[in-house]
Amino acid sequence: MSAARSIAWSALLLAATASTAVSQDLGDPDSGERLAALNCAQCHGAVDAPGGAPAFATIASMPSTTADALNVFLQTPHATMPNLVLSPSDRSDLIAYILSLRP
Template identity: 40%
Template structure:
């Protein structure tokens, strides 16, 4: 069965996007993720050991990382579209999301 040129282009573009998303965590910069977390997330979440002020109504980054409920893909999807939660939409780029996810995944109890 022959595919039209438009379908081939769309399929190729989709494959490139999937590969970039799947490989993004390899290139993620957790140090930048920490900077993003300290700037945007620390008002509500405990984002690092030793942090003194945060809300006790939301999980810490260590709890999120250790919960087993969020793998890299789930965290990335959630951060890309947090409209269904109490979190604000931070309008992070894909690379910022990858960096933040890499930082969150490094946190432990």
């Protein structure tokens, strides 16, 4: 991941944690893993793609990654990501899965 992309990602997550996003109960990590395998694995695979998307394990290990930050990020359109519209339940499951990957 490029330094600029890493800084941008970190800045977004830090801004999101400072927001007043409503905390949510974490969903089911197993369901989130299945959702990620179907919709996200082609870009967020097991390892970081050179010049591409970070692996979910990399995202999970960032100190700024929180449930609230991920919730905001997953509801915000991004030019480099497909416009995946997730239900609140699916979003909660995906967040639970990503956070389950923390070292």
